[in-house]
Amino acid sequence: MNIYCPTDPPEFSSVLARIRQKYDDYENYAFSILQDRAIMAFFDLAQEYETLDNFYRICVFVPKEFFDFDCCLYLVDAETKRLQMACDSLTGLSVCGMEPPPEIRISDSSYEAGDSFVSPIKGNLRWLAAKPPAKADEVIGMFEVFPLSYFGEKDKLFFEKYANRIGYNLHHKMITIQNEKHLKFINTLIADIEHNVITPNMLYKVFLNNFRKRLSEMEEIYKTWSEKIESPECKNCKQVKEIEKLRLDAINIHAELIKQYNEIEKHYQNTSLFLESLLRREHFEKGAFVLRRKPCNFRKEIIEPQLDRYRARLERRGIRIDEHLGGIPDEEIPLAVDIGLISQVYANLFSNAEKYCEEVPNEFGQPVKFMAYGREIIKDFFGKGRHGIKFNVFTTGPHLDQEDARRIFNEGMRGKNVGNKPGTGHGLHFIKKIIEVHDGVVGYEPTPLGNNFYFILPLQGNSPQDQKTEQSATGDACPV
Known part of the structure; x- marks a missing residue:
């Protein structure tokens, strides 16, 4: 039955196409009932046992128990890039670490070696793509089955597919174990940070x-x-x-x-x-940013301390600072944020202003070079009755390329206009993550004389005081 609905996204049709292709593939494989059961047993047991040693045993003993074929599992050593025996159906794990027979070699396709059939074990291509190119080796092992002389018509195809299943499961387990090690390291690192960084840093307060x-x-x-x-x-x-x-x-x-x-x-x-x-x-x-929100005075507690850090640098580059903040008194804005994280948002924006602000002619043909910041209330931005407050940081200079503007908040993205200015392309992506965890949005817009980077946060509450704040701010936008 065709369940495709025209309103489904395009990727849904792609998934359906792959399902149908798999249906056709298995029809063409025409594996025996026993072979199908062996595959199912392998999958079930691979999920049931978590350790690599038991997984190695499953790989070689499923064919032994179902078909009475002996097997040997070889894996590529991460350091030497050479094959090593991991397990076989004759002696189990006692062969682990031994050199393979000379006729067993790494290959990205199946081959015969004497009375053995040898198939490559390949890793998950999606995970491999995330690794550095020098380490993204697709073949992570070889799987030997013997005696080849007892093979039936479909056995070679079956064991090629079986080796593929070993590869995907093995790579998943290796990644899982690696992630567990990383998590243990991070947990230890947290304790080290608290003991060796945070606590000693607090002692500076006593010194001061x-x-x-x-x-x-x-x-x-x-x-x-x-x-x-x-x-x-x-x-x-x-x-x-x-x-x-x-x-x-x-x-x-x-x-x-x-x-x-x-x-x-x-x-x-x-x-x-x-x-x-x-x-x-x-x-x-x-595994994500966790906020510690509290009401604050945006100007005094966030913007001014960060602007003080960059004021001298901006002035050295001849960048005038327009400190007009709009007509909304800070204390009238019902906004609670994580002060430390939002402060770093402004630190990144002011740092970019220092690096990328350029001189341009104004409407009178006079050269100007300045940074400005401000804010405005946007009514119903997050839905009916859910207003937003938009914080702007503007700098003079040429507009961003349209393609750059579309991707400017992506991780590692740097515009074509950066020249030899230092940077990693991480700052704006960091801003995006912090604002989104505050339930806000970020954006860029070309404006007269330059570029405006902004973020919009939900205005909290909907009290009469909020309405008063909104009315006092209507039409009082950023000075850019």
């Missing part, structure tokens, strides 16, 4: 607090010093000028230390924020 305390004590000392110098007893002191100079030097040194302390503290706070939000235990346990 003590440093700040000492600076305050130093300030009190030279204040007392100043009072002594200005006292009547010291007015006629011969060393008063020298002491005054020392006092001024101390004041200057103190001011410089305060300045450096403030820079170190800002760096510490930003680094701690990024470490905590990226190396969070929950991310590793869930």
